[in-house]
Amino acid sequence: MEKHEIEDLESPRRPRQELRRQPDAPVSKVTTESEDEVAKTILQSIPPDSQITNVRFEGPTIALYTKNPKFALTELTYYLSSLSKTLKKRFVIRTDTSVRIAEDATRQAVAKLLPKDVQVSAVFCDDATGEVVLEVSRPEAIDPAMIVQIAQSTGWIAHTRRSPHIPSTSINTIHSTLKSSARERSDFLQKLGTRLFRSPLVVGNGYDRTEEPSSPRPQGWSTNKEEVMLFCLGGVKQVGRSCFIVVTPESKIMLDCGINPGEPSGLDAYPRLDWLNFNFDDLDAVVIGHAHIDHQGFLPALFKFGYRGPVYCTEPTLPLMTLLQMDSVKIAHSNGTYLPYEARDVHEVIKRTITLPYGKPTDISPDITVTLNNAGHIMGSSTVHLNISGAHNILYSGDYKYARTQLLDSAVATYPRVETLITESTYGNSSDVMPDQQFVYRNFTDSINKVLIEGGKVLIPVPAVGRAQEIMLVMAKEMSDGRLVECPIYIEGMISEASAIHMSYAHYLGADVRRSVSQGINPFQSEYFTVISGGKREEVLNDENPAIVMATSGMLEGGPSVEYFKELAPSPKNKIIFVSYQINGTLGRRVLDGNVSEVSMMDKSGKLKVVPVRCQTQKIDGFSGHSDFNQIMNFVAKVKPKRVLVNHGERTKSENVASAIYSRLKIRSGVPDNREIVRLR
Structure with a gap:
């Protein structure tokens, strides 16, 4: 590592110190009121008119059950506001089952x-x-x-x-799963509340340091009362399989749990959970920053392997996650490819997910409070701020866009204190600077027009969530204003349902879109859009007239976009326009780089055929939901952390961001490796 990088980075390649508790060492505890004591305090502090029948810990809140909902939702809230400050806990009002x-x-x-x-x-x-x-x-x-x-x-x-303008299968799946598991979820929330509000352990002199020989995996999780550790399980010096675990004396919190779309299977495809002596019962929570597969695609596998704890994310992230996870199951079954989970594991995720709004601090363990804020990447994407006992603050950026787009407001970058920032670096080269939006739209429109005028078809592979909705807004505006040649725009894959979910949670979209929606305008419906399914695909392909096709997936890794690619790639009059990041190893990246002249693919009968790649290809920069180099630097300067760890970028890009942060901003920075442990405090 370079000199500016973190000095206390621990690696499995070097001897490190393990923290162990001596068997007979005294352990001191900080007293926390029991559920009964808290209930007694509350009931003594509120009027009898509240008609409270039960007070209990439920997840990250204290639930008060009432037979008088009118009083509870009006007068009682004033008392609870004062109690919340006194008890340092959040309350939720529930109705007694007898009045429902x-x-x-x-x-x-x-x-x-x-x-x-x-x-x-x-x-x-x-x-x-x-x-x-x-x-x-x-x-x-x-x-x-x-x-x-x-x-x-x-x-x-x-x-x-x-x-939504069309029914959402994902939202309906969530509703039916929650309804069928009501008793199970009620028990889960109670157990979680008891665990979350447990008496915190304060480590005194009962821990000593003992040398441990170099080992390919950590042999324990312990820390002393001062230490905060970061376990890097994926997503560093690469794009894909983002996964970290924050370890404190009290808690173990996982940040993201993704897969690498560029790897079919094996050690490079999934987070390196095999590296740990991993007991899922030790994990207090999983926090998911946003719904893209490289950040949450392995989450159902955690439940398949035995995890039964909570998952925290924003409200729209749950249905978007469900949509993408169920689609992964469908594609795996259709293509006969391996996926480490089934649909039943997705249902387990739904049962144990607790959704949070932006900006609401929430206790997720005895010593950690999480706050999710807008990351500007896709709808519901969040930066994750962890306050650890008021002594150390971690900001995990996830994927973020520090600029406004057609769809979303800019990422939030105002925080009172951040000791450690973990930032992405997808576009981390100094030359990775996005052009002006109007130039991007003009370039995009001109590129499509040239193909349409010559009678060709344009395939735009898009991620169903985020870029698809952005491109739909842009194309509808460009065509209605007469700049884009008028032709059919075919929408296929999960795009329509993802757009329906966007409408359901429109209050998470940017200010301009929210304003349109409140006026009764659906920005994802247009006379130019034609939604089609697989049965109509041949009609589109056999039609000799020019057209635009938007289809998932965005990296040509399964889904309808691959079927269109097979038919459109052989003709030089057609064009594939990439509008999102192409991860190393994906077909999209190989086609974009010009590294393939032909691709072996399965035809409809299941036989292998060779598809020549003769079509035009182009990458349009500027639609990305990631920050460019300048935006990354501006974000870091605004946050003002004491140190920065760089992840989610190809190695050279991550190292360039770390070097620039150190040289320009004078902030200690570094790029860890996968399977590396960073001591943050």
């Missing part, structure tokens, strides 16, 4: 209470939480007073979500 009416009756009652211009598309009652989710045409029309009315009339506390 049946789901059909709730649907009828809600329909009568809502304004006549608000249409209800779905009503989902969650028995585990006493909450009812209302999918409505105009959620902004339902004010807090209406929520109180619904609670008083039905016994359910309402949450609203915008109705």
Whole structure:
């Protein structure tokens, strides 16, 4: 490592010190009030009119069950605000099961209470939480007073979500899974609450350092009371399989759990969990930054292998994760490829996921509070801020865009304190500077027009989540303004459902899009778009007229885009335009780099055929949801960390970012390796 890099980086290639507790050493504890003691304190501090029937720890909150929801949602909130500051805990109000009416009756009652211009598309009652989710045409029309009315009339506390323009299979899967597992989830939340609010262990002199011979894997997890360790299990000096574990004296928190799309299987495809003496019972939580496969694609496998703890992410990330995970299962079954999990494991993820809004600090272990903030990468993407006992703050950037786009607002970069920043470096070369947006749109439009005018077809392979929606907004605007040659724009794959999920959670989109949606405009529907399925694919391909096809996946690794590639690649009049990052090893990267003149692929009958690659190819920079080099530097300068670890980039790009941070900003920086341990404190 270079001189500017971290000096206390520990590696399995070098002897390191292990922390062990002496068998007879005294252990001191900080007293934490029991659930009964907390309940007693609360009940003594609130009016009898609250009609509280039960107080218990549930996940990261204290749940108060009431028979008087109107009082609880109005008057009681003032008392709880004061108690929250005193007890340093968050509260959630739930209704007693005795006051909840049946789901059909709730649907009828809600329909009568809502304004006549608000249409209800779905009503989902969650028995585990006493909450009812209302999918409505105009959620902004339902004010807090209406929520109180619904609670008083039905016994359910309402949450609203915008109705999607088409039904979402993923959202329906989540609803059905939650409904069928209500008792199991209720027990899970109780057990999690007890564990989370457990008495924290304070390590005194009962730990000593003992030398351990060099070993290819760490032999323990222990730390002393001062140490915070970072275990790098994937995603450094590469793009793909992002996964880290933060270890403190109290906690073990996993950040992301992805796969490497450029690797079919084996040690290079998945996080290096094999490197640890890994006991899933020791893991307090998994935090997922966003829904892309390279950050969450291995998550269901954790549950297959025995993990039963919580997963934290933002509200839209759960349905987007479900969409992509289920699609991975479908593709694996269709292609006969290996995937380390099944659909049932995806359902286990759903059962144990706790969604959080942006900007809400939440305890996820006795000594760690997490806050998720907008990362500007895709809808629901978040930076992950971990406050460890108020003494050390880690900001894990995940993938972020430190600039506004058509779809999203810029990543949040204002934090009171950050000791360690873990930043991505996908576009980390000094020359990786994105052009002006108007230039990008003009270049994109001109590139497509040349092909269409000459009678060819344009294939745009896109990730279903993020880039697809951005490109749809741009093409609809360019075509309506007359700059893009008018022709059919075919949308295939998961794009339509992903767009429906975007509409359901439109309040997570950028300010301009939110404004349009609130005015009744669906930005993902246009007269120029034609949604097709596999059965109509041949009609599109056999039509000799020029057309644009948007299809998943974005790296030509399975999905409809590969089927279009087989038919369009042999003709030089067609063109493939790449608008997203192409990971090393993927077919998209090989085609883009010009490293292949032909590709062996399976035809419809299952026979191997050779596909010549004669089509035009082009990468349009500027649509990426990642920060370019200048944006990375500006983000780091704004955050002002004391040290920086660089990940999620090819080795040369990560090293360039680390070097620039040190030389320009005078901040200690480094690039760890996979299977390396970093002592953060």
